[in-house]
Amino acid sequence: GENVEQHPSTLSVQEGDSAVIKCTYSDSASNYFPWYKQELGKRPQLIIDIRSNVGEKKDQRIAVTLNKTAKHFSLHITETQPEDSAVYFCAASSGGYQKVTFGTGTKLQVIP
Amino acid sequence: NAGVTQTPKFQVLKTGQSMTLQCAQDMNHEYMSWYRQDPGMGLRLIHYSVGAGITDQGEVPNGYNVSRSTTEDFPLRLLSAAPSQTSVYFCASTEDGLETQYFGPGTRLLVL
Numbered sequence: 001g002e003n004v005e006q007h008p009s010t011l012s013v014q015e016g017d018s019a020v021i022k023c024t025y026s027d028s029a030s031n032y033f034p035w036y037k038q039e040l041g042k043r044p045q046l047i048i049d050i051r052s053n054v055g056e057k058k059d060q061r062i063a064v065t066l067n068k069t070a071k072h073f074s075l076h077i078t079e080t081q082p083e084d085s086a087v088y089f090c091a092a093s094s095g096g097y098q099k100v101t102f103g104t105g106t107k108l109q110v111i112p
Numbered sequence: 113n114a115g116v117t118q119t120p121k122f123q124v125l126k127t128g129q130s131m132t133l134q135c136a137q138d139m140n141h142e143y144m145s146w147y148r149q150d151p152g153m154g155l156r157l158i159h160y161s162v163g164a165g166i167t168d169q170g171e172v173p174n175g176y177n178v179s180r181s182t183t184e185d186f187p188l189r190l191l192s193a194a195p196s197q198t199s200v201y202f203c204a205s206t207e208d209g210l211e212t213q214y215f216g217p218g219t220r221l222l223v224l
C-alpha cells in the first residue's frame with residue numbers, strides 16, 4: 001500500500017520568513033495530493049491540493065509543487081504570519097475509491 | 113448544511129466497556145472514513161466506506177467495527193475498549209478519494 005513520509009516534524013520560523021514542508025510517497029499510481037491544516041483543538045481542513053497533471057499550484061501565500069518522477073511534493077508558505085501556526089498534514093491518494101494516506105504531520109510555529 | 117457531525121465530543125470508558133461513536137453527514141457524500149489521531153502518528157485510517165452497505169479496513173482496524181446502512185451515517189463501534197484506544201477520533205466524508213475530505217469536530221476518547 002501507499003506510504004507517505006513527511007518532514008520535518010517540527011518547524012519554527014520568524015514571522016515574515018518562508019516555510020517549506022516536504023512529503024514523499026511510494027505508490028506511483030497516486031495522483032491526488034492534498035494538504036490539510038489543523039489548528040490546536042480543531043479539525044483538519046483542506047488548504048490546497050494538487051493533481052498529477054499539474055507541477056505547481058498557488059493560492060495567495062501558499063503554493064504546492066509536485067515532482068512525480070521523484071515521487072515528492074512540497075508545501076511552501078511565504079510571508080508567514082502567527083496565524084499560520086498549526087499542524088500541517090500532507091496526503092496522497094490514487095483516487096476513485098482508494099483510501100487516502102496521510103503523512104505524520106508538521107508542527108509549524110511562527111514566531112512574532 | 114451542518115456538514116459532518118460527531119457525537120459525543122468527549123467520552124471516558126473503562127477497560128472492557130463498549131460504545132459507539134456516531135458520525136453523520138448531510139452532503140450526500142458516498143465516501144466516509146474514520147481516523148484516529150495520536151501524538152506524532154498523524155491521521156491513521158481505521159475503516160472506510162465507499163457507499164451504503166460497503167465497508168473496508170484501513171491501516172488500524174483491530175478492535176473496531178463499522179457498518180453503513182445509510183448514506184448519511186457511519187458509526188464506529190468499540191466492542192471491548194482498551195487503554196490503547198485512547199485517542200482523538202475523526203470522521204470524514206468526501207465525494208470520492210480525489211476530492212476534499214470534510215472532517216467532523218472529533219471525539220476525544222479516554223479509556224481507563
